Amino acid sequence: MIYADNAATTQLNKVAFEAMIPWLLDEYGNASQPYAFARKPKKALAEARATIAKCINAQPEEIFFTSGGTESDNWAIKGLAFADSDKRTIITSAFEHHAVLHSCYAIERLGYPVVYLIPTAAGIITAESLRNMISDTTRLVSVMFANNEIGTIQPIEELCDVAHSNGALFHTDAVQAIGHVKIDVQKLGVDMLSASAHKFNGPKGIGFLYIRKGTNTIPYADGGAQESSYRAGTENVASIVGMAAALKENCDGMDGHIENIRALEHQLLSALSDAHIPFARNGGDNTLPGLISLSFAGADGEAILHRMDLAGICISTGSACNSENTEISHVLQSISLDEKLAKGTIRISLGQGNTLDDVDKIVCALIKILK
Numbered sequence: 044m045i046y047a048d049n050a051a052t053t054q055l056n057k058v059a060f061e062a063m064i065p066w067l068l069d070e071y072g073n074a075s076q077p078y079a080f081a082r083k084p085k086k087a088l089a090e091a092r093a094t095i096a097k098c099i100n101a102q103p104e105e106i107f108f109t110s111g112g113t114e115s116d117n118w119a120i121k122g123l124a125f126a127d128s129d130k131r132t133i134i135t136s137a138f139e140h141h142a143v144l145h146s147c148y149a150i151e152r153l154g155y156p157v158v159y160l161i162p163t164a165a166g167i168i169t170a171e172s173l174r175n176m177i178s179d180t181t182r183l184v185s186v187m188f189a190n191n192e193i194g195t196i197q198p199i200e201e202l203c204d205v206a207h208s209n210g211a212l213f214h215t216d217a218v219q220a221i222g223h224v225k226i227d228v229q230k231l232g233v234d235m236l237s238a239s240a241h242k243f244n245g246p247k248g249i250g251f252l253y254i255r256k257g258t259n260t261i262p263y264a265d266g267g268a269q270e271s272s273y274r275a276g277t278e279n280v281a282s283i284v285g286m287a288a289a290l291k292e293n294c295d296g297m298d299g300h301i302e303n304i305r306a307l308e309h310q311l312l313s314a315l316s317d318a319h320i321p322f323a324r325n326g327g328d329n330t331l332p333g334l335i336s337l338s339f340a341g342a343d344g345e346a347i348l349h350r351m352d353l354a355g356i357c358i359s360t361g362s363a364c365n366s367e368n369t370e371i372s373h374v375l376q377s378i379s380l381d382e383k384l385a386k387g388t389i390r391i392s393l394g395q396g397n398t399l400d401d402v403d404k405i406v407c408a409l410i411k412i413l414k
């Protein structure tokens with residue numbers, strides 16, 4: 044089996060797995076209890092929070108553990124909308140992940156105005172498009188760090204500047220990007236940032252929301268006093284420890300990983316060109332390492348996916364959440380991709396486990412299917 048769907052999920056890092064074991068077996072105490080047996084898990088949570096904060100240049104108390112990207116996005120959007128404010132408008136983009144889009148639809152049904160910015164054909168939300176729509180009623184701007192289907196990295200620092208200079212807050216869904224490209228919340232200036240461990244070789248069902256100190260939001264879950272009373276519920280210590288270990292591993296080795304994955308990406312694209320397979324790469328040059336969205340005019344992306352599956356290769360047609368849906372994804376629609384190209388689109392997402400041999404086999408299988 045060749046796994047080339049790392050944007051859907053990644054393999055758990057061995058260091059992260061080993062870091063998790065003690066908290067699953069022996070050190071199972073509830074971190075909120077006052078006795079000695081709870082002290083170690085409590086300390087482990089504090090250390091994990093500090094490790095994660097350091098990776099993105101935040102303060103530990105600005106990191107709030109959640110169950111993953113979906114929860115972090117829901118909290119960012121709804122928490123800000125429902126916090127007291129005269130300002131009610133939210134601006135987001137039309138090609139966000141459904142975790143953001145559906146949260147926006149939910150608050151729209153409650154009467155909050157939402158504006159959806161349209162990306163350029165190259166898959167970028169420009170500062171100019173934000174400047175045209177922002178007003179003094181805008182409470183929050185939410186634009187993803189990198190798109191999960193076409194990989195385009197957004198000009199977050201610039202967009203954040205526009206939001207702040209108009210008195211609005213800024214959230215970014217960095218689920219696809221964190222652990223794969225450098226992220227510094229001070230440099231970016233963002234007020235909130237969503238992350239999910241299973242996208243950076245951590246365990247599934249765990250993530251975090253960075254909330255800049257002083258941001259006026261409301262608790263995501265009411266109950267116990269965990270997460271400074273902002274997200275109640277007994278902490279998943281093992282997964283939190285695994286998430287911190289995975290993020291540290293990825294951040295420490297980032298330059299080397301990027302170099303390797305870019306080399307694989309280059310090999311894949313040049314082998315396809317050498318084989319005279321006509322294709323268009325969506326998203327252009329400024330994309331996440333290894334995320335390759337390819338369109339083959341007149342081909343059927345679904346059929347390619349299934350034939351690749353028969354050859355033992357996992358790829359995708361779009362985001363994991365869309366794979367059952369044969370319609371053109373909202374992302375490809377938002378960049379106005381020609382229907383013939385859109386229907387023939389696949390997403391190959393290479394990760395740390397992939398090799399040159401994998402790439403050769405992926406290309407051979409594609410040539411067989413497309414020639």
Ligand code: PLP
Pocket residue numbers: 050051110111112113114116140142187189190191216217218219239240248250362363364
């Ligand atoms: N945001 C983006 C950009 C994603 O790609 C995903 C998952 O595919 C999510 C949010 C949801 O994250 P999770 O699977 O942790 O709920």
